[in-house]
Amino acid sequence: MYLFPSSLLAGGACKLSKTEGKKNKAFPKKREKISKVKKRERWKMNITAWIFLFPFVFLYLIFMVYPIIEGFIISLTTGGFGGDREFIGLSNYTTMLTDVYFWEALWNTVIFVLISTPSIVVLGLMMALLVNLGLKGTTIMRAAFFVPYMLSISVMTSIFVFIFQPYTGLLNEILQSIGLIEGEIFWLGETGLAWFSILVATLWWTVGFNMVLFLAGLQDISDEWYEAADMDGANAWQKFWHITLPSLRGVLTLVVILQSVASFKLFGQPWLMTGGGPGTSTRPLVQYIYELGFRNWNPGYASAVSYVLFLVMMIFAFIQYKLLIKKEA
Amino acid sequence: MKNRKKRSRILVYIVAYGLVAFMLIPIIWMFWVSFKPINSVVTVVSELLTPPYGVESYIRVQESSMIWRWTINSVFVAIIQTAGTLLFSSLAAFAISRIPFKGKTFVFLLILAGLMVPVEATVVPLFEMIVNLGWVNSYPALILPGIALPLGVLILKQFYDGIPNELMEAAKIDGANMFRIWWSIFLPLSRTSMAALAIFVFVQSWNNFLWPLLVANDQSMMTLPVAIPTFQSSFTTDLTVPMAANVLASIPALIFFLIFQKQIIKGVAMTGIK
Numbered sequence: 001m002y003l004f005p006s007s008l009l010a011g012g013a014c015k016l017s018k019t020e021g022k023k024n025k026a027f028p029k030k031r032e033k034i035s036k037v038k039k040r041e042r043w044k045m046n047i048t049a050w051i052f053l054f055p056f057v058f059l060y061l062i063f064m065v066y067p068i069i070e071g072f073i074i075s076l077t078t079g080g081f082g083g084d085r086e087f088i089g090l091s092n093y094t095t096m097l098t099d100v101y102f103w104e105a106l107w108n109t110v111i112f113v114l115i116s117t118p119s120i121v122v123l124g125l126m127m128a129l130l131v132n133l134g135l136k137g138t139t140i141m142r143a144a145f146f147v148p149y150m151l152s153i154s155v156m157t158s159i160f161v162f163i164f165q166p167y168t169g170l171l172n173e174i175l176q177s178i179g180l181i182e183g184e185i186f187w188l189g190e191t192g193l194a195w196f197s198i199l200v201a202t203l204w205w206t207v208g209f210n211m212v213l214f215l216a217g218l219q220d221i222s223d224e225w226y227e228a229a230d231m232d233g234a235n236a237w238q239k240f241w242h243i244t245l246p247s248l249r250g251v252l253t254l255v256v257i258l259q260s261v262a263s264f265k266l267f268g269q270p271w272l273m274t275g276g277g278p279g280t281s282t283r284p285l286v287q288y289i290y291e292l293g294f295r296n297w298n299p300g301y302a303s304a305v306s307y308v309l310f311l312v313m314m315i316f317a318f319i320q321y322k323l324l325i326k327k328e329a
Numbered sequence: 330m331k332n333r334k335k336r337s338r339i340l341v342y343i344v345a346y347g348l349v350a351f352m353l354i355p356i357i358w359m360f361w362v363s364f365k366p367i368n369s370v371v372t373v374v375s376e377l378l379t380p381p382y383g384v385e386s387y388i389r390v391q392e393s394s395m396i397w398r399w400t401i402n403s404v405f406v407a408i409i410q411t412a413g414t415l416l417f418s419s420l421a422a423f424a425i426s427r428i429p430f431k432g433k434t435f436v437f438l439l440i441l442a443g444l445m446v447p448v449e450a451t452v453v454p455l456f457e458m459i460v461n462l463g464w465v466n467s468y469p470a471l472i473l474p475g476i477a478l479p480l481g482v483l484i485l486k487q488f489y490d491g492i493p494n495e496l497m498e499a500a501k502i503d504g505a506n507m508f509r510i511w512w513s514i515f516l517p518l519s520r521t522s523m524a525a526l527a528i529f530v531f532v533q534s535w536n537n538f539l540w541p542l543l544v545a546n547d548q549s550m551m552t553l554p555v556a557i558p559t560f561q562s563s564f565t566t567d568l569t570v571p572m573a574a575n576v577l578a579s580i581p582a583l584i585f586f587l588i589f590q591k592q593i594i595k596g597v598a599m600t601g602i603k
Binding site: 042045046048049050052053055056057059060062063064065066067068070071074081082126127130133135136137140141142143144145146147148149150151152153154155157158159160162163168170204208209212213215216261264265267268272286289290293294299302303306307309310313314317 | 341342344345346348349351352353355356358359362370416417418420421423424425428429430431433436439440443445446447449450451452453454455456457458460461473474476477479482507511532535536538539543553554555557558561566568571572575578579582583585586590593594597598599
């Protein structure tokens with residue numbers, strides 16, 4: 001998972017370029033009266049800056065900038081890993097248009113994003129509100145809500161496979177013992193149920209992260225607001241709707257974007273819980289990329305699909321940003 | 330009125346502790362099952378709650394897997410990645426925040442743009458690069474691509490921007506050079522941001538799945554997230570040994586969490602929000 005800084009969302013980038021602009025403008029004025037000493041001084045500063053920057057920028061160019069460019073070039077070719085590839089223009093992209101597996105994976109991913117994002121965000125907010133109430137045992141509550149996030153993804157999926165699997169799974173056993181079901185439910189064997197299982201597992205694993213972000217937002221809301229509302233005789237629901245929620249708008253934007261980005265990158269959960277099955281019905285885009293690239297050894301097509309994933313993510317983030325920020329104004 | 334308030338209070342408690350149960354039961358269940366004898370039937374809840382208990386399954390995990398090696402790999406990769414990210418990001422952030430140089434805006438925008446790029450989108454060229462370098466199944470392959478994290482530069486730059494200029498000017502008058510200023514003023518002042526970033530990078534590295542799945546296919550080079558499913562795949566009916574492996578794989582993170590709970594929660598909130 002990677003993060004957008006909220007300041008970037010709130011226009012922090014613009015702020016930066018403004019100040020940078022000022023600094024740059026300051027240069028020409030000075031230039032007129034620059035002595036040799038000053039010139040040397042500035043030369044020295046440039047060198048110092050690059051010594052500071054070098055380790056990071058070096059790695060960044062190799063492991064981030066180069067792969068982005070190279071990825072696009074690869075996406076225009078066909079052939080295996082390791083060199084002898086043939087340039088085929090945009091063929092990989094046009095192939096995608098008629099590739100039913102691509103559309104299925106894209107559909108799966110988008111649906112998962114649309115369902116998982118609201119459910120995880122709402123439950124995260126609910127947990128944060130509960131923790132913020134200061135009930136008895138708040139410390140335990142907060143720890144319990146967050147601790148699953150500390151487990152490694154494979155431990156998490158392993159636990160949930162054993163909970164959901166038929167005959168020996170915990171869930172069927174509990175449902176049978178309280179008489180809700182007879183016989184076995186194949187949670188991981190039917191498309192709808194498999195998605196439900198993946199969703200529950202993801203929710204359990206990552207909701208704590210969202211809760212923490214909301215909690216930080218809640219603690220920034222001034223008590224005076226609530227006191228004023230109390231004096232006006234507002235009830236709990238009114239206070240939530242008119243004070244809490246509007247104050248959380250910034251955090252909410254952040255959480256929604258972070259969560260949908262994370263959901264777009266869904267891979268480990270289906271890969272380890274259902275293998276993308278039954279059939280390919282729970283296979284998300286990242287798994288399709290993985291299989292194309294590293295099972296079918298088709299790096300060109302895999303790269304093309306990666307680029308489309310990247311594009312779809314950008315569009316989604318942009319739409320959400322527009323929607324959520326606009327309301328604020 | 331009072332009665333109604335009391336009733337809603339009770340309802341809130343039921344919801345809250347219901348959620349606590351939902352979050353904790355899978356973890357408690359993992360521990361519980363792991364202490365049952367190997368091959369015991371653990372589906373019936375009543376059988377789970379009655380002895381015998383033992384550590385057979387733990388002994389089996391130790392005998393039949395490289396669990397310690399995997400744990401060490403995971404810890405080692407996470408520590409080096411965290412240290413590298415902290416050091417390199419803070420150096421770069423200092424230069425961008427405090428040293429005037431040509432092309433600063435370009436460098437910063439280049440780094441910002443990287444925030445938008447998910448690793449998932451660049452795995453193919455990255456993997457090919459690692460193969461060409463002959464780095465498959467090596468620590469550099471596991472560690473290096475995760476170090477150039479744009480988020481780190483951004484967070485630290487923002488913090489450094491807030492440090493008053495007078496501090497730097499005073500140090501300059503005292504004859505301190507830039508390295509000196511970075512080392513003895515900026516680094517100590519940014520301790521909280523650094524801790525938050527460290528926790529974030531550590532957790533992310535600890536949970537990384539796709540990348541180690543690609544570059545570590547030799548048992549001895551695997552990290553826990555990749556090794557655990559590989560190990561467990563040979564157990565289909567027995568739950569106790571896989572669960573013991575899960576417990577062993579989680580213990581470092583759980584201990585880390587219990588000790589640094591407050592800092593971790595604060596750190597996660599900070600890297601997300603600030």
